[in-house]
Amino acid sequence: MLALALPSIAHADDGFYPIVADDGTTIANHRVDTSIEAELDKLPSVITVGNPRGSVTVREFYDVNCPYCRKASADIDALLKSNRELRLVLVPFPVLGIPSIQATRVELAVARLASPQTFYKFHRQLDQQRGTIDGNRALAVAKKLGLDPRRVTEVADGDDLADIMKAHLKMGDDLAIQATPGFVIQGVAVVGYPGKAAMTKLIAAVDACGAVICPEK
Known part of the structure; x- marks a missing residue:
């Protein structure tokens, strides 16, 4: 399994919104170029779930070993089930070491071999694991879902997957995603998880007025 060097951190836009997390703290965020945001969906091996034509898109950079x-x-799974207008774009972002890179290779293989629905089941089962997830543990989950482990391993070991991971890391760098999870919502990068209530509020605002915080009337 090939290790990747982490990208250098890009400078964030000084513009930000007063987004308050569930614990009352202000969550780090900054504006991003909407043209770059649109390029996220064109990255290789990103997976879209939820309503493909939904009115609100949440793009998530995540690492399988990020608590x-x-x-x-x-x-977010609960939000997908309760909000039929939500579209989620998952961007594997292995920044937490060799086990994450190994597991992400398996993720990318599953993304190539299975349907988005099966990938999402795989994603959710990985997220319900405890401890460090490496390639072997990710492969065990893929096998549990009915995928051929030999075929998954063959794809996971492909040299081309290194380029895919590098593309994801470069995009995160371009967007100044300095921590996981990182979310891009309607031209704003939210760095870190604000909590379910705060995320629900952001999604509702985008649906209502096209911005993460609606202007006061």
Whole structure:
């Protein structure tokens, strides 16, 4: 399994919104170029779930070994089930070491071999694991979902997957995603998980007025 060097951190836009997390703190965020945001959907091996034509798109950069990503995953799954207008774009973002890179290779293989629905089941089952997830543990989950482990391993070991991971890391760098999870919502990068209530509020605002915070009337 090939290790990747982490990208250098890009400078964020000084513009930000007063987004308050569930614990009362202000969550880090900054504006992003909407043209770059649109390019996210063109990245290789990103997976779109939820309503493909939904009025609100949440793009999530996550690492399989990020505990905050695991917490966010359960909450976002609940939001997908309760909000038929929500579209989620998942961007594997292996920044937490060799085990994450190994597991992400398996993720990318599953994304190539399975339907988005099966990938999402795989994603959710990974997020319900405890401890460090490496390639072997990710492969075990893929096998549990009925995928051929030999075929998954063959794809996961492909040299082309290194380029895909590098593309994801470069995009995160371009967007100044400095922590996981990182979300891009309507021209705003939210760095870190604000909590279910705060995320629900952001999504509702985008649906209502096309911005993460609606202007006061």
